[in-house]
Amino acid sequence: MKIKIFFIFLFIGISTYANDSDLFWGQTGHRVIGEIAHKNLTRKAKRNLIKLLGKEGLALISTYADEIRSDRKYNGFSTWHYVNFKDGETYETSTKNPKGDLIKGIEKCQEIISDSNSSKEDKIFYLKMLVHLVGDLHQPLHVGRGEDRGGNSIKVKWFRGNTNLHSVWDTKMIESFNMTYSELTSNLNKFSKNQRKAIQQGSVLDWVNETRITTMRVYGSVKVDESLSYRYMYDHFATVKTQLQKGGLRLAKVLNDLFG
Numbered sequence: 001m002k003i004k005i006f007f008i009f010l011f012i013g014i015s016t017y018a019n020d021s022d023l024f025w026g027q028t029g030h031r032v033i034g035e036i037a038h039k040n041l042t043r044k045a046k047r048n049l050i051k052l053l054g055k056e057g058l059a060l061i062s063t064y065a066d067e068i069r070s071d072r073k074y075n076g077f078s079t080w081h082y083v084n085f086k087d088g089e090t091y092e093t094s095t096k097n098p099k100g101d102l103i104k105g106i107e108k109c110q111e112i113i114s115d116s117n118s119s120k121e122d123k124i125f126y127l128k129m130l131v132h133l134v135g136d137l138h139q140p141l142h143v144g145r146g147e148d149r150g151g152n153s154i155k156v157k158w159f160r161g162n163t164n165l166h167s168v169w170d171t172k173m174i175e176s177f178n179m180t181y182s183e184l185t186s187n188l189n190k191f192s193k194n195q196r197k198a199i200q201q202g203s204v205l206d207w208v209n210e211t212r213i214t215t216m217r218v219y220g221s222v223k224v225d226e227s228l229s230y231r232y233m234y235d236h237f238a239t240v241k242t243q244l245q246k247g248g249l250r251l252a253k254v255l256n257d258l259f260g
Helices: 002-018 027-039 043-053 064-070 072-081 102-114 120-137 165-177 181-186 193-200 204-219 230-259
Strands: 155-158 161-164
Touching: 027 120, 027 165, 027 181, 027 230, 043 120, 043 230, 064 072, 064 120, 072 102, 072 120, 102 120, 102 204, 102 230, 120 204, 120 230, 155 165, 161 165, 165 204, 165 230, 193 230, 204 230
Parallel strands: none
Antiparallel strands: 155 161
16 A cells, blocks of 8 residues: 555656646757767767766756756756846846846856866766756747746647647657657758857857747747647747757857867
């Protein structure tokens, strides 16, 4: 009986966690970004990352920052997963969240990782955070509007099931595509060396403001309570794949700069 009760509570806990649409690209999306980044690391960066992570690869650690959100001692990092600002603003002209945001989180991770006085334990923790946050930066609704909580308050239906716009872009479309992270990574478009370099150009701020342009198109793609299904996938999944690729290539650039 005790075992049965345990599994009932375990199921409830997992279901609640999985349905919290504030969370992430989804495990598959973040792992795709981590896998792409790994494939684009320099040899030196790979060696230095192995010294810190051992056998844990970028795909594996890419979901760490969401896994720890169930632990209250990490509540101070919750605002690092997103940045919100008003229509017509850029990050530079927006009012900053005093608790921190996606940009400040990435900067803090880079600062601690590059500091020779940081402990190995701290470097590992902030590396895991960094891998996740660069992924979040490329999910359009993590660079959203505060008034609708990055699309969480925009209710829609996905194949007749109740959900919201944020969740559609975080997980629903990727889940409906029904590939593992390695399968999806292998089936993305192949870029030339010059194309990869072009994507990796610019700063984190440039990438945020670029993502915001995509965000505004996403906001304009639905109406409240609209029923979305195959047509929405057909129209928008190419954007999901492009954002995953950009996230992976830019994560590789960030890590090569830190470890290469």
